Amino acid sequence: GLAERLQSTLKKIRGKGKVSEQDVKEMMREVRLALLEADVNFKVVKKFVNDVKERAVGQEVLESLTPGQQVIKVVNEELTKLMGGEQSKIASASKPPTVIMMVGLQGAGKTTTTGKLANHLRKNHNRNPLMVAADIYRPAAIKQLETLGKQLDMPVFSLGDQVSPVEIAKQAIAKAKEEHHDYVLIDTAGRLHVDEKLMNELEDIKAVASPDEILLVVDAMTGQDAVNVAENFNERLDITGAILTKLDGDTRGGAAISVKAVTGTPVKFAGMGEKIDALEPFHPERMASRILGMGDVLTLIEKAQTNVDEKKAKELERKMRTNELTFDDFLEQLSQVRNMGPLDELLNMMPGAGKMKGLKNAQVDEKQLTHIEAIVKSMTKAEREDPDLLNASRRKRIAKGSGTSIQEVNRLIKQFGEMKKMMKQMTGMQKGKGKKKGGL
Numbered sequence: 160g161l162a163e164r165l166q167s168t169l170k171k172i173r174g175k176g177k178v179s180e181q182d183v184k185e186m187m188r189e190v191r192l193a194l195l196e197a198d199v200n201f202k203v204v205k206k207f208v209n210d211v212k213e214r215a216v217g218q219e220v221l222e223s224l225t226p227g228q229q230v231i232k233v234v235n236e237e238l239t240k241l242m243g244g245e246q247s248k249i250a251s252a253s254k255p256p257t258v259i260m261m262v263g264l265q266g267a268g269k270t271t272t273t274g275k276l277a278n279h280l281r282k283n284h285n286r287n288p289l290m291v292a293a294d295i296y297r298p299a300a301i302k303q304l305e306t307l308g309k310q311l312d313m314p315v316f317s318l319g320d321q322v323s324p325v326e327i328a329k330q331a332i333a334k335a336k337e338e339h340h341d342y343v344l345i346d347t348a349g350r351l352h353v354d355e356k357l358m359n360e361l362e363d364i365k366a367v368a369s370p371d372e373i374l375l376v377v378d379a380m381t382g383q384d385a386v387n388v389a390e391n392f393n394e395r396l397d398i399t400g401a402i403l404t405k406l407d408g409d410t411r412g413g414a415a416i417s418v419k420a421v422t423g424t425p426v427k428f429a430g431m432g433e434k435i436d437a438l439e440p441f442h443p444e445r446m447a448s449r450i451l452g453m454g455d456v457l458t459l460i461e462k463a464q465t466n467v468d469e470k471k472a473k474e475l476e477r478k479m480r481t482n483e484l485t486f487d488d489f490l491e492q493l494s495q496v497r498n499m500g501p502l503d504e505l506l507n508m509m510p511g512a513g514k515m516k517g518l519k520n521a522q523v524d525e526k527q528l529t530h531i532e533a534i535v536k537s538m539t540k541a542e543r544e545d546p547d548l549l550n551a552s553r554r555k556r557i558a559k560g561s562g563t564s565i566q567e568v569n570r571l572i573k574q575f576g577e578m579k580k581m582m583k584q585m586t587g588m589q590k591g592k593g594k595k596k597g598g599l
């Protein structure tokens with residue numbers, strides 16, 4: 160799938176100490192292929208790749224991130240932007256009821272999604288919607304909505320299949336006003352393909368219902384077709400948003416990425432399964448992270464940006480490289496890590512960190528951190544800078560001074576040594592081969 164391909168591409172540069180223009184070019188070539196293979200609209204791909212290239216090559220360097228991480232950051236941001244940036248909310252009319260027309264091809268998931276949306280509005284927004292059965296053509300379509308209504312214990316308005324959809328819509332809205340429903344969800348008929356008859360009927364319903372939203376329900380699994388359908392519906396009806404269904408079965412992601420870029424209308428919800436509660440508001444940034452499959456790394460990058468003093472990080476990096484790390488640096492580092500949140504959580508976010516022996520040993524809890532701090536603070540300046548000075552009697556003194564035990568002091572000194580060694584290795588590798596990740 161798209162996620163896998165993008166991930167393996169990004170992994171190649173993730174830990175690079177330096178990313179050249181050539182690296183970015185090569186990487187974007189693969190990203191381009193991955194997107195096309197995922198059935199993303201080719202114009203969208205072209206623009207996307209150009210935007211990322213421009214930003215990734217010309218951008219200001221953030222000292223606390225490796226260039227590889229920065230490229231990932233740019234890809235993520237551009238992908239989010241492509242899908243609309245902010246989450247797009249559903250309309251709420253100043254004068255209720257808010258009327259929503261559900262449109263789309265047959266089998267896209269209109270009826271199911273009408274039920275899901277009614278449930279969502281009640282459960283998460285405390286609303287009281289009226290569902291309207293306006294698909295009079297498909298056998299059992301009315302029954303299907305009525306069954307959903309029973310399941311949810313929510314009202315469904317229907318006039319059978321002998322009254323025109325336009326009339327049904329008109330009467331439903333009158334009834335909603337009378338009974339103080341704040342939302343009206345009109346489930347309309349679909350066809351196998353976009354055609355005149357379908358569009359005419361939908362336009363007629365639109366004329367009498369004056370909907371606040373026309374939500375196009377599209378099947379994400381149909382990829383580019385979904386986008387073409389969206390374009391067609393948008394031309395005739397001016398849709399206000401899309402709901403992507405069957406995202407749970409969509410391994411390519413092409414529709415999710417292109418709908419907004421091609422039609423200009425945002426995806427508002429995503430259907431994630433057949434169950435009534437399998438509907439989620441569509442969050443572009445979360446979707447991007449999911450596609451990139453590296454939400455954790457992105458979180459880490461964000462935290463690094465907000466928390467780490469860049470100059471200090473650079474100085475630390477130099478000391479790690481030259482093996483000049485002192486206990487003071489260690490303490491400083493620990494306090495920064497603490498500002499970022501629980502240590503084990505942080506370590507878990509670092510790719511491969513769990514596997515590194517040294518870091519695993521460094522997985523300590525908050526209480527241990529307090530002890531470590533006390534131990535280091537009980538050392539003299541000379542001891543902090545040169546651990547070799549720490550003979551048995553000094554260790555004893557430190558344990559006493561810090562209110563800890565000799566065992567704890569010994570353990571810390573050993574861990575510090577291991578950490579130093581490992582950091583030297585890490586920075587060495589990063590410099591030499593660009594293979595290992597930089598971390599913080």
Ligand code: GDP
Pocket residue numbers: 263264265266267268269270271272349376403404405406407408429430431432433437
């Ligand atoms: P309509 O013809 O547009 O009204 O489509 P339906 O609501 O009848 O749905 C068609 C089929 O798609 C049904 O079997 C639904 O259970 C299924 N479906 C709808 N939304 C989703 C979804 O988000 N995920 C999955 N896996 N199936 C869905």
Ligand code: MG
Pocket residue numbers: 269270271294297300
């Ligand atoms: Mg239906």
